[in-house]
Amino acid sequence: MSRGELADFLRRRREALRPEHVPATHPPGRRPRRTPGLRREEVATLAGVSVSYYERLEQARAPRPSPEVLAALSRALRLTAAEREHLARLAGQIPPGPANADRRPVLAEAQRLLDRLGPIPAYLVDERLDIVAWNPAAVALITDFGLLAPGERNVMRLSLRLGGTLCSGADGEFVRQSAAQLRVASARHPADSAIGELVNELATHSREFAVSWRDHDVRPVPTLRKYLHHPRLGELELDHQTLKLPGSDLELVMYTAEPGSPSAAALARSTDGS
Template identity: 75%
Template sequence: MSRRELADFLRHRREALRPHEVPVTATHPPGRRARRTPGLRREEVAALAGMSVSYYERLEQARAPRPSPAVLTALGTALRLTAAEREHLARLAGQFPPGTDADRGPVPTEAHRLLERLGPIPAYLVDERQDIVAWNDAAAGLIIDFSLLPAAERNTMRLSIRLGTALCSAPAGAEGQFARQSAAQLRAATVRYPANRVLGELVNEFAAHSPDFAAGWRDHNVQPIPTLSKHLHHPELGELELERQTLLLPGTDLQLVMYTAEPGSPSAAALARLAPRGE
């Protein structure tokens, strides 16, 4: 159990929850003083979870013993946690045994076949480190020929830092979403694999190069963003408006990342021209 990580996660989720999102009776008891912060107060979360204020305070102060599954369920409901956040909370509280590098294993044959069958849809697989472990020809044609890169450089965040806006940008107002998404994924991975030093090294590296990643890490967010809008500058296909979609492969830690375009759009027509390498 990581008491400090658990305390920080609870505090950030409490501060992110707005009073209008919870029952009025919990946030407006008789005689309550004027609210000074946008998030919920500790006593409000305690009331919603059906526990004493002192116990909840000890949780946020990293002084409480390991919470039971029933307490975690109550906290998840009180804080309006998503399924991903509830699992993260349970892992922080030591309800799941930590994973090991041995759990990773090779990329399943079925996953390789899936990539091949996607044809002109650029797609690749990433592991918990955000390392690209497999890809199809369309992805190599759209982004970069991953086979020419050292294995250590086949990392989505490293490539984002290296290639920058020369390859890809995001719509106004969504510039930092990818970096924050990467921070959320690595945050969840560090809890799942607490003994993996490489994950901690990646976090330090990316936080030093990306303010958006650093901000996402500080927010303790673990909620995935399934779809991100991307604007790609391709030397042959021109300007492309794409969606980056991420799906978890069941039974693995691998995520399938695909780049798609609006059907009938110029970007969709451009993607269709991506031919396998060597043709």
């Protein structure tokens, strides 16, 4: 159980919950509050636990909560399915993931899938957001991953180095989603020091990442609209789509454009070498 992480997650989710969305705490006609979020006593009442116990949870001083208490807190804070799972991991109700899973069979099948995608730029990432496989279209759009050292083949490290080629400065959702994915990974693999080192590095070099990490958001966003500034192809408006590969810790990331759009034509030029 990670008491500090659990306390931070509960506090962030409480502060993010709008009182007007919880009628029991904000009946019609009540004047707006000066501070956002619910009060601790309101969450305790909604969850059916004592105020002192909930306060100790947010102060990282309480013992491990039971599954029943976690379920009550999830309802009180209106957590999504992903947030409920994350809460259970932080509370020690779900054991850590395997330290070294054998990815070789999955990678072999995934590489064949990547190759069949043809002109669609695509790559495979692990839970650290390291790129472990890619297709030629992704090389044409982003960079030749094969020329990079393994440690440099990380989505967020590349976004900082390449700038608008992977992430537009106006597109903060990409950074927020990356922080959310690393939050989930850190809870699933608490003994993986490489994740902590990566988070510290990113938070040092990107204020937006640091803010997103502190928000403790873990909700997945399967599709993002991205606006890229490509040095050769110009301005691109693409959909960044993520699919979880069943039975593995890997995700397939694809870049697509609206059919018939200038961005679609630019993608076609990038893959045919023109």
